[in-house]
Amino acid sequence: MRSGRCELRHSPPERLTWHDERVMARSEVVVDLGALRHNVALLAGLAPSSETMAVVKADGYGHGAVQVARAALEAGATWLGSCSTQEALALRAAGIQAPILAWLDAPDEDLAAGLAADVEMSIASLSDLRRIEQAADEADARPRLHLKIDTGLSRNGCQPHDWPALVEAARKHEVVAVWSHLASADEIGDPSIDLQAKRFDDAYEVARSFGVDPKRHIANSAALLTRPDLHFDIVRPGIAIYGLNPVPTDHDLRPVMSYRSHVALTKRIPAGESVSYGMTWTAQKDTTLALVPAGYADGVPRALSGRMEVLLDGKRRPVAGRVCMDQIVVDCGDDEIAEGAEVVLFGDGRRGEPTATEWAELTGTIDYEIVCGMYRPRVRRIYT
Numbered sequence: 538m539r540s541g542r543c544e545l546r547h548s549p550p551e552r553l554t555w556h557d558e559r560v561m562a563r564s565e566v567v568v569d570l571g572a573l574r575h576n577v578a579l580l581a582g583l584a585p586s587s588e589t590m591a592v593v594k595a596d597g598y599g600h601g602a603v604q605v606a607r608a609a610l611e612a613g614a615t616w617l618g619s620c621s622t623q624e625a626l627a628l629r630a631a632g633i634q635a636p637i638l639a640w641l642d643a644p645d646e647d648l649a650a651g652l653a654a655d656v657e658m659s660i661a662s663l664s665d666l667r668r669i670e671q672a673a674d675e676a677d678a679r680p681r682l683h684l685k686i687d688t689g690l691s692r693n694g695c696q697p698h699d700w701p702a703l704v705e706a707a708r709k710h711e712v713v714a715v716w717s718h719l720a721s722a723d724e725i726g727d728p729s730i731d732l733q734a735k736r737f738d739d740a741y742e743v744a745r746s747f748g749v750d751p752k753r754h755i756a757n758s759a760a761l762l763t764r765p766d767l768h769f770d771i772v773r774p775g776i777a778i779y780g781l782n783p784v785p786t787d788h789d790l791r792p793v794m795s796y797r798s799h800v801a802l803t804k805r806i807p808a809g810e811s812v813s814y815g816m817t818w819t820a821q822k823d824t825t826l827a828l829v830p831a832g833y834a835d836g837v838p839r840a841l842s843g844r845m846e847v848l849l850d851g852k853r854r855p856v857a858g859r860v861c862m863d864q865i866v867v868d869c870g871d872d873e874i875a876e877g878a879e880v881v882l883f884g885d886g887r888r889g890e891p892t893a894t895e896w897a898e899l900t901g902t903i904d905y906e907i908v909c910g911m912y913r914p915r916v917r918r919i920y921t
């Protein structure tokens with residue numbers, strides 16, 4: 538240091554990125570697009586009379602929406618489902634031309650841009666319709682609408698008593714579909730499913746009575762897998778295309794995401810030494826520790842502290858002590874572990890490694906949240 542300024546020995550990279558492809562990542566999510574294609578083809582085959590809308594919202598449930606969308610379309614999906622118009626526009630920007638439905642926007646979303654890009658939109662109220670009509674004027678575009686009926690989930694969707702007025706107001710536009718979403722499709726036999734199905738039928742009949750001839754869609758992954766009577770014209774699987782099964786059936790779904798890192802450092806500690814914040818774990822005998830540079834800022838839930846295992850050098854091994862922001866420490870006993878060795882945090886389970894579903898069970902959540910939570914700037918995402 539001279540004159541108070543820092544002098545760099547190397548010039549900084551021209552473009553700052555989180556990942557330098559030439560070096561090993563701290564941790565990486567590996568997305569198996571072959572498994573995704575397999576799952577989509579399997580699911581489409583289970584609903585042979587319906588089209589398949591692959592749900593790629595939330596950046597493809599953390600897997601990368603554009604890559605997932607392309608693979609899903611190759612494997613037989615003909616529609617894509619996104620949450621926001623922005624998400625749909627990102628797919629269009631990547632050159633994807635398949636029909637896309639966007640179903641929930643912030644009130645000031647730029648709908649005109651969506652309509653100009655042929656994004657199909659969901660409406661649940663007359664105010665939704667007004668916003669879309671205004672945007673359609675601005676964009677000089679014809680809206681294509683999916684009318685959403687609230688059949689019992691009480692989220693977005695039109696209440697049955699407002700439905701006739703909505704259909705009447707919307708019918709001057711192209712009404713592509715009447716649609717809804719199930720609250721408890723993953724609880725097989727739950728009476729709410731039949732009740733929602735009945736309300737869905739009623740709403741469809743009302744639409745027909747106004748001279749509209751829409752498609753129908755209501756089935757998420759769980760309904761696709763267990764309720765063929767609810768497949769209708771389009772099925773909308775999300776989690777199942779990512780290989781995670783929301784119902785206890787034995788369909789051959791293959792988990793698409795795995796998460797791995799590498800050993801950054803090994804060390805031997807004597808019996809009686811403790812590990813990590815709060816010293817909640819103490820070695821009962823001399824042992825070898827392997828430090829892994831992945832912590833809660835990289836998607837490893839801190840709630841897994843004291844309960845998680847990883848696959849390292851062919852064996853499942855316990856993580857000692859608390860999960861930190863940047864690292865975990867694996868207890869390897871007397872095994873010799875090489876620095877740089879691969880550490881599988883979760884995967885499809887075929888090698889005995891933990892799965893995203895196991896993480897979810899251990900932390901009291903669902904695997905949806907685990908995979909969605911893996912989209913982090915520090916975690917490199919690679920595709921196979």
Ligand SMILES: Cc1ncc(COP(=O)(O)O)c(C=O)c1O
Binds near residue numbers: 756773
């Ligand atoms: C409207 C809608 N349809 C379909 C899906 C896909 O659901 P799943 O991931 O359970 O298949 C979702 C996801 O939550 C959704 O919000």
